[in-house]
Amino acid sequence: MKNLLKATTLLLVVLFVGCNSDDDNQNPDPDNPVIVDLTDANLTDFKFAEVAHTDIQIQHPEIVDGKEQSSGEIIITVPATSDILSLSLESVNFDTTKFKISPEVGAVQSFEAGSSVNYTITSLEDPEKSMSYLVFVKKGGDPDPLPGERLEITSFKFEQSKNSDLTSDIEAKKIVMYPGGTLHAIFILVPEGTDLTNLVPTVDFNGEALEYKQGDGDLVAYPTADLTVDFTSDYELILQEDINEFQLAVVGKSGKRQNYRVIVDVENPVKLKGSTEISTPNVVEGTTKSFIYRWENKGNHPVKDGLDAFSYIDNTGGLKKNIYTSSLRKDTTSSGTFLIMPGEEAFVEIIVNGANEATVGDYDVSIVFSPKYDVNRARIDDIRDGLNPIEDIFNKVQLNVKTKVIR
Numbered sequence: 136m137k138n139l140l141k142a143t144t145l146l147l148v149v150l151f152v153g154c155n156s157d158d159d160n161q162n163p164d165p166d167n168p169v170i171v172d173l174t175d176a177n178l179t180d181f182k183f184a185e186v187a188h189t190d191i192q193i194q195h196p197e198i199v200d201g202k203e204q205s206s207g208e209i210i211i212t213v214p215a216t217s218d219i220l221s222l223s224l225e226s227v228n229f230d231t232t233k234f235k236i237s238p239e240v241g242a243v244q245s246f247e248a249g250s251s252v253n254y255t256i257t258s259l260e261d262p263e264k265s266m267s268y269l270v271f272v273k274k275g276g277d278p279d280p281l282p283g284e285r286l287e288i289t290s291f292k293f294e295q296s297k298n299s300d301l302t303s304d305i306e307a308k309k310i311v312m313y314p315g316g317t318l319h320a321i322f323i324l325v326p327e328g329t330d331l332t333n334l335v336p337t338v339d340f341n342g343e344a345l346e347y348k349q350g351d352g353d354l355v356a357y358p359t360a361d362l363t364v365d366f367t368s369d370y371e372l373i374l375q376e377d378i379n380e381f382q383l384a385v386v387g388k389s390g391k392r393q394n395y396r397v398i399v400d401v402e403n404p405v406k407l408k409g410s411t412e413i414s415t416p417n418v419v420e421g422t423t424k425s426f427i428y429r430w431e432n433k434g435n436h437p438v439k440d441g442l443d444a445f446s447y448i449d450n451t452g453g454l455k456k457n458i459y460t461s462s463l464r465k466d467t468t469s470s471g472t473f474l475i476m477p478g479e480e481a482f483v484e485i486i487v488n489g490a491n492e493a494t495v496g497d498y499d500v501s502i503v504f505s506p507k508y509d510v511n512r513a514r515i516d517d518i519r520d521g522l523n524p525i526e527d528i529f530n531k532v533q534l535n536v537k538t539k540v541i542r
Contacts, residue, residue, distance in 0.1 A: 173266050203266040251271045298334055429483070440473045483534065
């Protein structure tokens with residue numbers, strides 16, 4: 136599908152559509168997002184209604200760039216004479232008009248020996264912002280609970296000395312532990328064109344041992360010598376997963392594991408094919424026209440067809456209403472059913488709605504796409520739901536579009 140459009144004819148009028156457009160999906164004010172500082176909700180104590188603790192150890196969650204990287208941990212000591220360990224949180228120290236905790240204050244939980252309870256604190260202003268504490272209870276004289284041992288990947292990188300294709304060391308962009316999840320995630324972004332079939336990772340961790348697996352293989356001991364890994368994704372359309380996924384497991388003294396999937400990609404998977412500043416043909420007031428522009432998936436994972444623009448930035452000022460809608464669309468002759476695969480070209484659809492309260496005159500708008508990684512479905516997407524975490528790890532893509540609306 137390459138080179139379908141010459142540089143001088145990147146824009147092509149392809150269809151007329153209805154005069155109604157849907158603005159419900161636009162960010163009402165993307166330039167002024169709600170800023171939430173999760174550390175404002177750090178727990179400074181953890182009191183039970185049923186018994187007073189004699190000691191408490193608190194390790195706060197690790198927060199980087201406003202997001203939880205690893206959960207916190209609280210070990211509470213109660214008198215040795217305590218017979219019942221079905222306990223409830225008595226109160227919290229944070230502002231309950233800004234944050235909530237689950238399980239909630241007053242909810243009875245079982246803290247019998249060897250067990251723990253995960254408490255999640257969520258912002259009421261931005262429900263996507265949350266952090267958690269794993270809470271253990273022990274009786275006086277007992278050792279710290281073994282399940283509280285800190286099992287985690289602390290560092291993942293590609294060192295230049297072990298990877299001749301790289302010009303410098305590359306650290307993981309993000310290491311995320313999902314509260315209550317069975318699989319955590321490591322995200323590392325390499326330069327475009329890096330040979331993904333022959334990379335040697337360097338891994339640091341807290342735990343007794345490290346294991347790994349690739350695809351549907353079994354977990355085996357991570358070798359002491361350098362391990363060469365093929366991180367090229369192999370997407371299975373029916374399962375909606377990467378069947379070549381590389382995973383790590385940190386093993387504790389008790390045999391407990393913390394499992395991580397490793398996602399390797401590039402910073403700019405959505406690569407525009409021409410100039411980032413374009414002008415459409417004139418649009419007659421009261422009509423709607425659609426234009427196309429080319430792009431290519433330069434990443435390691437498929438991109439979902441129909442990924443909508445994240446925001447529209449007015450560069451002219453004083454416009455009554457945005458007249459553009461835009462999305463990343465696949466060519467119908469491309470492989471797959473609903474995805475733009477790595478290496479494939481596709482198009483940006485730009486709909487100019489001259490009937491959408493448009494006034495005659497010049498329009499200058501920057502269309503911004505914000506591709507994100509859908510962790511469980513191993514693809515680039517922008518859909519958020521409670522089961523599939525989305526990580527904002529890629530660079531935004533901006534296309535400046537100018538249009539004259541005429542009578």
